[in-house]
Amino acid sequence: TQTVSQSDAHVTVFEGDSVELRCNYSYGGSIYLSWYIQHHGRGLQFLLKYYSGNPVVQGVNGFEAEFSKSDSSFHLRKASVHWSDSAVYFCAAASSGSWQLIFGSGTQLTVMP
Amino acid sequence: DPKIIQKPKYLVAVTGSEKILICEQYLGHNAMYWYRQSAKKPLEFMFSYSYQKLMDNQTASSRFQPQSSKKNHLDLQITALKPDDSATYFCASSQDWGGGAEQFFGPGTRLTVL
Numbered sequence: 001t002q003t004v005s006q007s008d009a010h011v012t013v014f015e016g017d018s019v020e021l022r023c024n025y026s027y028g029g030s031i032y033l034s035w036y037i038q039h040h041g042r043g044l045q046f047l048l049k050y051y052s053g054n055p056v057v058q059g060v061n062g063f064e065a066e067f068s069k070s071d072s073s074f075h076l077r078k079a080s081v082h083w084s085d086s087a088v089y090f091c092a093a094a095s096s097g098s099w100q101l102i103f104g105s106g107t108q109l110t111v112m113p
Numbered sequence: 114d115p116k117i118i119q120k121p122k123y124l125v126a127v128t129g130s131e132k133i134l135i136c137e138q139y140l141g142h143n144a145m146y147w148y149r150q151s152a153k154k155p156l157e158f159m160f161s162y163s164y165q166k167l168m169d170n171q172t173a174s175s176r177f178q179p180q181s182s183k184k185n186h187l188d189l190q191i192t193a194l195k196p197d198d199s200a201t202y203f204c205a206s207s208q209d210w211g212g213g214a215e216q217f218f219g220p221g222t223r224l225t226v227l
Contacts, residue, residue, distance in 0.1 A: 044203070045218070
């Protein structure tokens with residue numbers, strides 16, 4: 001069974017803090033990993049993805065994520081968060097050749113002023 | 114201008130009725146998808162289409178039927194509605210094919226079944 005898990009349902013930080021949102025996957029074979037952001041009442045927006053090559057990938061708005069095969073992880077990081085980063089963040093995975101994107105349960109990030 | 118249009122934004126239906134959720138994308142993409150998001154479950158993949166052809170179906174119930182009249186349209190017909198169908202339904206599209214492609218999401222249709 002292919003799964004994506006996000007262990008933290010809620011993360012609260014202060015503006016200017018760094019943050020790491022965790023994602024672990026359970027997949028066999030080659031996979032695509034991605035992160036999406038969902039602001040309240042809106043559709044999801046793509047942040048970044050990884051398939052191969054440099055395990056650290058850069059995304060929009062200063063986000064980056066690091067792939068680790070040994071840990072089966074794809075954690076999202078940002079060095080200095082802004083209040084507008086408050087949203088739900090979803091990790092997603094798809095097997096190479098698959099038409100199905102599997103999402104984790106999401107992490108609600110709240111940035112306090 | 115919105116690139117992916119979903120209509121209606123809110124929809125209330127009675128148990129046993131039938132509804133059609135509309136999705137149109139103006140991004141020139143060849144692949145389109147439907148997802149469902151509810152309080153009980155995380156975002157669930159339902160269908161994927163490419164060039165109006167069904168590529169993957171993860172919806173167990175035949176009550177959910179996607180309909181593609183044009184390449185940039187992928188509507189979702191739901192029959193014999195149940196309260197458990199209450200959820201927000203998101204349409205998405207991508208330029209490249211498959212689950213690894215960057216997907217663009219519409220604003221969603223929130224369906225409530227009474």
